[in-house]
Amino acid sequence: MSEQENKKDPEKEAKKIKTVKQMKEIMTEYYMTAKNASLNNKKVAWITSGGPVEPLIAMDVVPVYPENHGAMIGASKMGVDLCNKAEDMGFSRDLCSYARSDIGAAVTNGGPIGGLPEPDFLVCCNNICGTVMKWYEVQARYYNVPLFILDTPFIHREMSEEAKRYVIGQMEDYISFLEKVCEKSMDEERMNEVAQRSLEAQKLWQKVLDTTMNKPAPITAFDAFFHLALIVTLRGTQQAVDYYQNLLDEMNERVNNGISMVPNEQYRLLWDNLPVWYRTKWFSDKFASHGASLVADTYTAAWSGVFHLIDENNFLESAALAYSSVYLNVSIDKMVENFRHLARKYDVDGIVMHSNRSCKPYSLGQYDLSRIITSELNLPVLIFEADMVDERNFSEGQVENRIDAFMEILKERAT
């Protein structure tokens, strides 16, 4: 190796988040544990990202998240091959690319980790979309395992009394289902501990996200997309609590030392929708080249957006209501409220919306949202078309032009 290549840029080194290394270790260990679960007499459950994972942790079940798997497939640019496999099986190319790539990985043991460990049962909460229910039906048939569905009625205006009773009743059904498939009863004390740790992790995660209220911001949404993995995958464990405490400490240190992620942060932007997993670095660099920092997003905040509804002393009941109230399970009007809140809190200059072909509940309505935000919040909005995993739906030239034009508008407004 030449001296030139070996020399590290001190400025770049200072920007690197040290906790990243720890995250990679934890995730590797986590997937190893999951893959070896049956050797250790542990059950594996597949669960949707918005589903209540806490009872699984309390029952000593290893939770596995196909959506996290989808994100990894996207980030390692293996999405197109796996999607193609699902399309060969007859799944339409217009379907969600998380679902397609997961289905493709299941039948080929393909993808970055050679497929997910086989599930003993499936837990699907439809608070994020109707797609997960169809996707989990496919996998329930493929693996021939039980499927539990937590049906969380969509909130167009307010959550109705009958909807509250319905989801609370289902939380009880969920516990009975777990007791049956695990052949043991729920240890309530254990459940309370897990609930408490889950809440603690969510609060810490929110604090990490809140460090970007500082100007300049110590991290961007592109970093948050990465550090999100544990709050999705391991919330309820001590490991997640410790990890986010470390990350928060590191962020606070960065703030104290005035380290910003984007050099010369001049514009602060808010991201909407899932990441474009195979291009996060490209987007990050592109915006940074304009002095723009994505200081917040609607996506990563979804895992801490409802913790104020959770009562530690009455976890199952309050969690049922909280899980029903997540960001994607509410109307456009309520989404506007969230934008208003985030825009003020993080003091943003504009909004970037990823119109994601794979996610209809997230994307349909963005055109109306954009008009309301422009007129009510007086913020410019960029909407670009892409897909979270399927690179065939991404046109670099087009997106680049749109970003450049949008940044021109921001620059003009600033002068």
Add this chain to the structure above:
Amino acid sequence: MRKDNPFKEHLDTSVEQISEWKKQNQSYVLGYLCSYVPEEIIHAAGVLPYRIFGDSSCATRADQHLQAYSCSLVKNSLGAALEGKLDFLDGAVFPHTCDTIQRLSDIWRLNAGMNFHFDVVHPVKLTTEGSRTYMQGVLERFRAELGSAVGKEITDAMLSESIKHYNKLRGMLFELYQIRRDNPHLLSSEDIYYALRAAVTMDRTHFVQLLEKFNAELQREASACSSSSNESTEVIITGGICDHPNLYEIIETQGAHVVWDDLCAGYRFFTGRLDENLPPMEAITNRYFERMECPAKHRGTESRFNNLKDLVDKHHASGVIILQLKFCDPHSFDYPYLKEYLDNENIPSILLELEDADQNLGPVRTRLETFIEMINGY
């Protein structure tokens, strides 16, 4: 199609007729897109339920609100509303269906400028008593909201009357399907298409009168030529809606006919009898809870496929035509297994992905020709 089909003219003149109906009845009209809308409750309130099929000539009007990856049903419907083609509607009712219609409800409420807007957030899971109780709660809420919107209490007595009416209407549609099944030479599927469209758009009392007469005439003709030697190949159509009357013509010129269907705007819309001995809201709940489901609902992982197989067996169909609307997620997710299931049962099937009513059906014609020849070679 029969010359005496009394329903086609109602499709062509429905806007004027509905305006006239409103004037005469001093009442309201509510639009909807999905067969989980409880028509019984709307009818009981003296309000006219009107199923929206959209208008493809208006689709571009929806472009400012809906991305290109929304299905044509949704685009054409919102487009028609924004273009003013649905101005006779006083409001719309959105039952919880798929992700697209869920968002359409918000977009509609914010942009269509109608006086009334109702969300009927049905359960998605139809497997537990808790879901049934919840569904009844949802329907009770709709009853109360609708009543207060139109300024009248919807009483049990009104609901019981409506239940009787719908049992009659649906029973007669069932009879019409049976007549087609047993006497395909007497009426075409296009006749049925117009009857079904009228069944969900025109004044329901008038509709029942027309259908009663039409069925009676068909029955008379059927008994006059008792020996109907039927050589035609019998197929079943499954999917959401079929807004392509020409498709039936294509099937029939190939020497086949539709013997039954599993469509949202077809058999699924009128199947399921309401129990007249139960309290009315319980009877209505039970019908929607137990009726043959659509793929956006969950009743286990095999139910829909078994239901279709039962229809194939019961009506002795020799093949299945699977209609898929582009960008319809729930149906698209079911397709690979549906194909595998039918293959395992030795039931030939063909997938047709369709978009607009205006779509050029040339390539479809060729594929159907081959498919029907293939069935006949079985």
